[in-house]
Amino acid sequence: MSKATTINLAIDLWSNRQIKSNLGITGHFISKQWEIESVMLGCNWEIGRHTSDNILSWYNEVTAEFLLSTKEDNTDDENEDDSVSVSHSLESNVVLDHYACLAHVLQLVTKDSLAKIGQMGTVLKKCSNLVSFVRKSTIATDVLIGEARLQASNITRWNSLLKIILAILKVPDSKLAKLEDAPILTAQGRNILNDMVEILMPFEEATDTVRISCIPSARYMPHVFVY
Structure with a gap:
């Protein structure tokens, strides 16, 4: 990383299952071998909310620690003056297009x-109620031993809802029938869920693709427009 002339920083903000706030900063750059490299510069458990002041303060700490805010290009070049003038000329005349984050676009579209x-929506509400019921009942937990654990949906990840649907569909009707006072999923409801799986799976595959490390989104989705 010390030999990189340009480093792009990505800031990740998330909350874990214990609802603890976390901040992460990763540096991305192109090596002299023309390979995409990524380095985790910092990961911090943040006490309190993800406020702009907290994010900026920690960002400044990390960039100062790695001297990124004052990094200069010390590369020797016989044509240095010419190259610098051409570079500045291009930067002043070229208007770059802005491409939205593909992962965020997928999140917004599906949500x-x-x-x-x-x-x-009625069937999905019943699924959410069923998950809440199972997570609060020790008897229901015992009945569903051996089945995939029903996790609550995550508002920041649309596909968490798809995973809930898939997990519920894998539970045999005979076991669901043993859950007294639990929301009842009818045969029609199951058919609706199966239809939703068929519709949402392409979006799930696209989401998995954009989560791959060291692959720029332009490689598989060159044009993303948000109106």
């Missing part, structure tokens, strides 16, 4: 679509 699905 907005799921909010407008009418009858399917």
